Amino acid sequence: MTTTRRRAAVAVVVAATLLAATGCAGADRPTGGAAPVDASKLKLDATTPAANGPLTKANWLLENEPDSLDLDSQGSSSGRIVLTSVCERLYQLQPDMTTKPFLAKKAVTSDGGRKLTFTLRDDVTFHDGTKMTADDVLWSLKRHASKDMEQSDEFENVTSMKKTAANQVTVTFEAPDAMFLKAMAGDAGIVWNKAQVAKSGKEFGTPGQPDACSGPYELAGWKSGDSITIRAAKDYWGKQPLTRQIVFHWATDSAFVNALKTGAADGAYADAPNTAAALRADKDLKQYYGPSTASLVLIPTDRGGLTDPRIRRALSLALDRRGIAESGYGGLVQPWASPVGSGAWGYEKAEFAAAQKKLDRLAPASPSDADLAAAKKLVKAAGAPTDPVVIGADASQGRTVIANATRAALQSIGIRAEIKTVPPAEFEEFYSDPTARADIDVLAGDWYISKADPMGFYDNGLSDSSNNWVHYKSKTYDAQVKQALSTLDDTKRAALAVDVQQKFVESAVWIPLAQVPTILVLNKKLAGPTASQAYLYYPWATQLGVRKG
Amino acid sequence: MPLALVTRLARRIAGLVATLFAASFVIFAAVYAAPGDPAVFLAGGRDKLTPERLAQVREQYHLDEPLVVQYGRWLWDTVHLDLGRSFKYSDQVADLIASRLPSTLELVAYATVLYVVFGVGAGILAAVRRSTWVDSAVVGGTTLAASVPSFVAAIALVSLFGVQLGWFPVTGSGSGLAGTLHHLTLPAVSLALGALAIISRVTRQAMADAAASDHVEAARASGVPEREIVRRHVLRNALGPIVTMCGLVMAGMLAGTVVVETAFGISGIGSLLVNAINTHDFPVAQAVLLLMVTGYVVVTTLVDLVHPLLDPRVKEAHA
Numbered sequence A: 001m002t003t004t005r006r007r008a009a010v011a012v013v014v015a016a017t018l019l020a021a022t023g024c025a026g027a028d029r030p031t032g033g034a035a036p037v038d039a040s041k042l043k044l045d046a047t048t049p050a051a052n053g054p055l056t057k058a059n060w061l062l063e064n065e066p067d068s069l070d071l072d073s074q075g076s077s078s079g080r081i082v083l084t085s086v087c088e089r090l091y092q093l094q095p096d097m098t099t100k101p102f103l104a105k106k107a108v109t110s111d112g113g114r115k116l117t118f119t120l121r122d123d124v125t126f127h128d129g130t131k132m133t134a135d136d137v138l139w140s141l142k143r144h145a146s147k148d149m150e151q152s153d154e155f156e157n158v159t160s161m162k163k164t165a166a167n168q169v170t171v172t173f174e175a176p177d178a179m180f181l182k183a184m185a186g187d188a189g190i191v192w193n194k195a196q197v198a199k200s201g202k203e204f205g206t207p208g209q210p211d212a213c214s215g216p217y218e219l220a221g222w223k224s225g226d227s228i229t230i231r232a233a234k235d236y237w238g239k240q241p242l243t244r245q246i247v248f249h250w251a252t253d254s255a256f257v258n259a260l261k262t263g264a265a266d267g268a269y270a271d272a273p274n275t276a277a278a279l280r281a282d283k284d285l286k287q288y289y290g291p292s293t294a295s296l297v298l299i300p301t302d303r304g305g306l307t308d309p310r311i312r313r314a315l316s317l318a319l320d321r322r323g324i325a326e327s328g329y330g331g332l333v334q335p336w337a338s339p340v341g342s343g344a345w346g347y348e349k350a351e352f353a354a355a356q357k358k359l360d361r362l363a364p365a366s367p368s369d370a371d372l373a374a375a376k377k378l379v380k381a382a383g384a385p386t387d388p389v390v391i392g393a394d395a396s397q398g399r400t401v402i403a404n405a406t407r408a409a410l411q412s413i414g415i416r417a418e419i420k421t422v423p424p425a426e427f428e429e430f431y432s433d434p435t436a437r438a439d440i441d442v443l444a445g446d447w448y449i450s451k452a453d454p455m456g457f458y459d460n461g462l463s464d465s466s467n468n469w470v471h472y473k474s475k476t477y478d479a480q481v482k483q484a485l486s487t488l489d490d491t492k493r494a495a496l497a498v499d500v501q502q503k504f505v506e507s508a509v510w511i512p513l514a515q516v517p518t519i520l521v522l523n524k525k526l527a528g529p530t531a532s533q534a535y536l537y538y539p540w541a542t543q544l545g546v547r548k549g
Numbered sequence B: 001m002p003l004a005l006v007t008r009l010a011r012r013i014a015g016l017v018a019t020l021f022a023a024s025f026v027i028f029a030a031v032y033a034a035p036g037d038p039a040v041f042l043a044g045g046r047d048k049l050t051p052e053r054l055a056q057v058r059e060q061y062h063l064d065e066p067l068v069v070q071y072g073r074w075l076w077d078t079v080h081l082d083l084g085r086s087f088k089y090s091d092q093v094a095d096l097i098a099s100r101l102p103s104t105l106e107l108v109a110y111a112t113v114l115y116v117v118f119g120v121g122a123g124i125l126a127a128v129r130r131s132t133w134v135d136s137a138v139v140g141g142t143t144l145a146a147s148v149p150s151f152v153a154a155i156a157l158v159s160l161f162g163v164q165l166g167w168f169p170v171t172g173s174g175s176g177l178a179g180t181l182h183h184l185t186l187p188a189v190s191l192a193l194g195a196l197a198i199i200s201r202v203t204r205q206a207m208a209d210a211a212a213s214d215h216v217e218a219a220r221a222s223g224v225p226e227r228e229i230v231r232r233h234v235l236r237n238a239l240g241p242i243v244t245m246c247g248l249v250m251a252g253m254l255a256g257t258v259v260v261e262t263a264f265g266i267s268g269i270g271s272l273l274v275n276a277i278n279t280h281d282f283p284v285a286q287a288v289l290l291l292m293v294t295g296y297v298v299v300t301t302l303v304d305l306v307h308p309l310l311d312p313r314v315k316e317a318h319a
Helices: A007-024 A077-083 A134-145 A192-204 A253-261 A273-279 A309-318 A319-330 A349-359 A369-382 A398-414 A426-434 A455-461 A476-486 A490-506 B002-033 B040-044 B051-060 B065-077 B091-126 B132-145 B150-166 B176-212 B213-222 B225-253 B258-263 B269-278 B282-310 B311-316
Strands: A057-061 A092-093 A097-101 A104-110 A115-120 A158-165 A168-173 A218-224 A227-230 A243-252 A267-270 A285-290 A295-300 A389-392 A416-422 A442-447 A511-514 A518-524
Touching: A057 A077, A057 A253, A077 A243, A097 A104, A097 B150, A097 B311, A134 A158, A134 A168, A134 A192, A168 A295, A168 A476, A253 A267, A253 B150, A253 B258, A267 A273, A273 A285, A273 A518, A273 B311, A295 A398, A309 A369, A309 A398, A309 A455, A309 A511, A319 A398, A319 A511, A319 B065, A349 A490, A389 A398, A389 A426, A398 A416, A398 A442, A426 A442, A426 B040, A455 A476, A476 A490, A490 B150, B002 B065, B002 B282, B040 B051, B065 B225, B091 B176, B091 B258, B091 B269, B091 B282, B132 B176, B150 B176, B150 B258, B176 B225, B176 B258, B225 B282, B258 B269, B269 B282
Parallel strands: A057 A243, A057 A267, A389 A416, A389 A442
Antiparallel strands: A092 A097, A104 A115, A115 A168, A158 A168, A218 A227, A227 A243, A267 A518, A285 A518, A295 A442, A295 A511
């Protein structure tokens, strides 16, 4: 249900260090020049100014080459950035993170929420000219749902999927599923051209194969190791995009920064805030920050002093979140008191924003004297742990800063701490393997969810969740999460979500640090693409064009 | 004589195969022993990383079998020219390599041309102008060049000629002859800088040794013009060590383009390897490493075979 990303942050930091060390950073120094961003005042906007003029070709930069263009077998951010303008889904995530029906004209629930009937549009054609049918939709849903596929967990609640009329597909559930329609705006809702996928067979999604979609762009070519090109689809059933052709290249480290700096690339969604920080001073580029669900968090494990919720709460009170944001991420992340970013607020935004504010006292941006005093009191009540707390991190600049800030916070409340730094590959294993994290007490982690609904996150705190490392157990929490997940009414679900969130943060199952915005770096002559995390699921490229017509 | 040549060739090839066999096992074991679990990367998102799912992935990819069985399986397939499918990309390993090899080969070829022409040139210059300011300048300059690691050179070159002056593109490998040369100039220069120093030193020394030999003294005494002496006697005799060193450096480069490829965003074999290692993409890492070892062994063998043709003294020793 939650998808997480892996970052190339380490590499970026190494490159930045090298740039600084050699003193040959080009016209503008990487972080100097522009005034540092005040982390707490970061303005997040879902959209960029509208484009007015057409563009024949744009060069777009990815952090790495997509693993595959079959998002069912290998879902990666790079693949999504390319495919989201090529493939379409039953529902569509909007730049403001709300969802609306798309390839499905409408979806009607019945049988007390246990039945969902999609009525499909009848004017949709695939890139090979054939019409989209209910058979294609049903086949696609079944493909997404099959066991080894990336999105299979979205269908855990589904008991059957059937074609119920020429333009209708009906899904039945064990219990009402509030997340299902949100998932239909993600990769689980992609409608494939069944015949085309069958034709490509095992090679589907690899270089040299055509796409099997209906979107505004079609795949023009994938030169393995070099570039991917998409072009405006002939006879697209919807509105034609402004930009006729987009060529994707990929680069990491300083090559990524330099490609944007020299104009070799017109734009990119920067995965790591540090990359964006290195480009902030560039006058030919503009940066846009948008809401995303991503966050930086401390994830305590089931050993050591942090198993006591009072110690975890004390740590949360003593952390200097603003310091982390400014020295670890150039001010491009924002101190945050809940474990999901504001991009998760796909409905009832005002309610979630108000609830988030209330959490500030549990997770302050910078600890006040009163916070520290309260924290020390908690530690005293719990009895300070005798063994040092071991903080797991990798060598990236951001995580190093987080680890040091955590150590400083623990020391300020009388708890000894040490940092264990591991290579990136080993770091990823902390998430999955209890034996890998057997030597650490807390992980300097990051997380994001693919759906714009906080409830897509809070199942991580369920008693039986494999991500509930501290074995947090609360019957009311479990009951509320399950209730919320089957509450289709947004207002009611939001109220439950706020409650659940309060419990999660109070018990410090995970300790929130900062929200990480989506960062769009764009040539200042261009405009249009979405700035929010919707760029992973919304055809952002269709709005790209020249700023002045 | 032909028979001797055939036996020698056969012995060489047998040695080559044995080396590759040993290397392949070492590579396989090393990749296998690297820290980290490929199943974690194969399983998908973090929320999917349940022990059951990991066990299932391990079984599916035969990762739960003993090392020797896995090696046997891999060797069998490799001998049948099937390098398997990448764990990360669902593509065939052979296709992945085929699409990335040209960039790396072009880069190494370009760098080789640069260090051979300028390295040997500078060496000759230093040798014929021995103990003058020219000699000192060459020795000093190449010492400086040799002390700059290629990644530093890469970053400095990109900043100056790519970002500030805008003369050269900063990323990608270009298309067409002109485009490729334009794109690969900076990477090739940064790759060639270190080699240039080594080659010029070897050239200078080899020529000095050759110049000190008796027959050069004799030729000089009998009034042969200096230019002729350098070309026909000194350079000719010095060619053996120079060619050997050029070959060795080139062979080393085949395995060492990683840093430069990363700095210039070139999708070559080096960056493929680094990615494969980071994501525990066993089939790709094994195939690329084996290819690099093969490249090294083949080039050094060729150098060995060419050496006697250039230097009659070596031929006599063999016979």
